[in-house]
Amino acid sequence: xxxxxxxxxxNGATRHEHRLSMSSRAVPLIEIGAAxxxxxxxxxxxxxxxxxxxxxxxxxxxEDLGFVQVxxxxxxxxxxxxxxxxxxxxxxxxSLRWLNDRARGVFEHWTHDAxxxxxxxxxxxxxxxxxxxxxxxxxxxxxxGGQFHSEIDGVLRHIREHGAVCSSxxxxxxxxxxxxxxxxxxxxxxxEYLWRSGDLAITRREGFRxxxxxxxxxxxxxxxxxxxxxxAIIDWACTAAxxxxxxxxxxxxxxxxxxxxxxxAKAWVTQALASRRLAEAxxxxxxxxxxxxxxxxxVLASVDALAPIPKRxxxxxxxxxxxxxxxxxxxxxxxxxxIEIFVPEAQRKYGxxxxxxxxxxxxxxxxxxxxxxxxxxxxxxxxWPEAGITVGKARLARLEAELDRAARFSExxxxxxxxxxxxxxx
Numbered sequence: 001x002x003x004x005x006x007x008x009x010x011n012g013a014t015r016h017e018h019r020l021s022m023s024s025r026a027v028p029l030i031e032i033g034a035a036x037x038x039x040x041x042x043x044x045x046x047x048x049x050x051x052x053x054x055x056x057x058x059x060x061x062x063e064d065l066g067f068v069q070v071x072x073x074x075x076x077x078x079x080x081x082x083x084x085x086x087x088x089x090x091x092x093x094x095s096l097r098w099l100n101d102r103a104r105g106v107f108e109h110w111t112h113d114a115x116x117x118x119x120x121x122x123x124x125x126x127x128x129x130x131x132x133x134x135x136x137x138x139x140x141x142x143x144x145g146g147q148f149h150s151e152i153d154g155v156l157r158h159i160r161e162h163g164a165v166c167s168s169x170x171x172x173x174x175x176x177x178x179x180x181x182x183x184x185x186x187x188x189x190x191x192e193y194l195w196r197s198g199d200l201a202i203t204r205r206e207g208f209r210x211x212x213x214x215x216x217x218x219x220x221x222x223x224x225x226x227x228x229x230x231x232a233i234i235d236w237a238c239t240a241a242x243x244x245x246x247x248x249x250x251x252x253x254x255x256x257x258x259x260x261x262x263x264x265a266k267a268w269v270t271q272a273l274a275s276r277r278l279a280e281a282x283x284x285x286x287x288x289x290x291x292x293x294x295x296x297x298x299v300l301a302s303v304d305a306l307a308p309i310p311k312r313x314x315x316x317x318x319x320x321x322x323x324x325x326x327x328x329x330x331x332x333x334x335x336x337x338x339i340e341i342f343v344p345e346a347q348r349k350y351g352x353x354x355x356x357x358x359x360x361x362x363x364x365x366x367x368x369x370x371x372x373x374x375x376x377x378x379x380x381x382x383x384w385p386e387a388g389i390t391v392g393k394a395r396l397a398r399l400e401a402e403l404d405r406a407a408r409f410s411e412x413x414x415x416x417x418x419x420x421x422x423x424x425x426x
Contacts, residue, residue, distance in 0.1 A: 027292070028281045030303060035247070035283045036332055036361040037306045038299070042246035043322045044087040045358070048310050053088035054095035059105040059118070061087060066244045066256065067115040069319040070108065072208050073341070075353045075370045076378070077410055080116055082317035085409050101204040104220050108202040108210075109195075112258045112324070121240075122219055123226035127233045128259050129198030136193055151190035156199065156214075164203045164213035167191050234260050238268045247283060247295040252325065269294055285331040309361040313398040315369075315406055316356045323356055335363035335386065350384060350426075357383070359398070364389045365426065369403070376413035378406060384426040391422060 030038070040046045044065055051057065061084065062068055071079035081093045096116065099105045106116045109125055110132075117125070137149075151170075159165060170187025191212050194200040201218035202210045216224060228236070241256035242248055248256075254265035272278040272294070279297040282290040316323065318339050323329045330336055337356055340348040351368035358364065368382040380403060385391055391399075403415045 028300060030281050030283050032284045032286050032332070033361070034303055034306060037309055038246045038303060039332060040309055040322065040361055041306065042244055045314070045322055046307065046309055048312055049087050049089045049314070051088055051090070053084065053091035058084070058091070058095050058099055062106060062116060063118045065321055066240065067111050067117045069324065070114045070116060071319055073353055076355070076406065079317045079319040083320055086314055086316055086320065089405060089409070104218065107219060110258070112255065119220065119223050122223040123228055124233050124236055124259060126198060126227065127230060133197040136196060151186040152194065155187060155190040155194065159200070159212065159214055164211040166209045166211050234264050234268055238265055242294070242296065246299060247281065247293040249291070249293055252328065255325070286334040291331065311360045313357065313359045313402050315367060315402055316358055318353065318355065320356070333363040337366070351382060357399070371410050371412055373412070378403065378410065378412045378415045379418060380415060380421050381418045382421055382423050384423045387425050389425065
């Protein structure tokens with residue numbers, strides 16, 4: 001099985017005619033253009049970013065994605081808000097706060113990082129709670145000292161009696177600026193431990209400060225009280241991950257939610273292949289190399305019917321689900337991306353927090369932009385096109401239109417293109 005394709009330009013892309021022909025290969029081959037289309041369709045980037053983005057529609061969008069990563073950097077917008085805006089440009093940050101704080105349609109917890117997760121997934125996170133409790137109980141005692149364990153009961157008692165708290169309320173000693181988990185005060189460590197263990201949940205945020213409360217006061221009872229066996233959780237984690245990835249290795253299935261171990265995912269794949277629940281295929285990377293993956297048989301059968309990806313230009317969050325797995329993104333798009341926040345300024349190649357730019361099914365560059373909220377400006381200091389990408393009048397107009405949309409989303413008055421902002425190809 002192979003795709004009939006013709007060469008396109010930029011990032012090694014191909015334009016697929018969506019015709020499927022049989023070959024003598026034992027395992028079907030999905031060429032790069034089809035792989036990208038399949039991947040983007042499963043990540044909410046296969047259609048125009050239109051439609052409703054509040055209430056049930058927003059809840060459905062987050063469930064389709066599986067989770068949305070939370071991050072504190074706010075040079076343009078918080079990562080979770082940016083991710084949702086990239087898919088529905090009617091989205092407003094207040095809609096997510098309502099969904100979390102009032103409707104309880106989502107909860108905050110850990111995947112590969114802190115994330116907003118559909119609340120219906122909460123019962124499956126109990127496996128993570130149990131494993132984190134066992135892992136962190138002794139380890140954090142070493143990190144945070146003997147006070148950490150003695151704080152746990154006191155923190156729970158305080159919350160039961162007084163309600164939700166943020167970490168600063170539990171600290172006798174204010175630390176001007178924490179440099180990481182190793183210098184947390186005992187109250188903060190106890191809160192985080194109880195949250196990671198599932199005893200507490202985040203009831204709301206004020207600014208970016210988390211307020212913790214007892215899980216039974218935050219999570220709706222139908223989700224709080226549901227219980228599943230480990231085998232059922234492993235099956236759900238792999239199934240739900242594959243539904244959202246389109247195709248994957250067993251390692252990618254385990255890493256998606258970070259609920260189960262790579263060995264558990266590998267055993268699940270082995271059994272599912274043996275029972276013919278899964279199909280195998282070779283995915284072609286942009287460098288021509290092949291990678292063996294699994295996917296649902298019905299997904300494989302529908303590859304030839306994939307709709308083309310709209311040519312819309314989008315400025316993405318560095319934490320966008322389509323780019324979260326940097327190695328996968330590099331294989332599919334030829335796009336090497338690293339955040340340079342922790343790189344000394346003089347050593348940065350691009351900038352402190354540079355945003356990936358996607359056009360259709362290609363990564364065409366990265367842009368350095370920052371909101372000046374006091375002046376109402378979105379300052380653009382640099383755009384670096386990828387090798388082979390030309391910035392003609394039409395593409396420049398599409399980029400400027402997206403910048404205008406970004407400014408409106410961030411409630412800024414206008415875009416300022418700084419001198420020399422259009423840089424040489426990366």
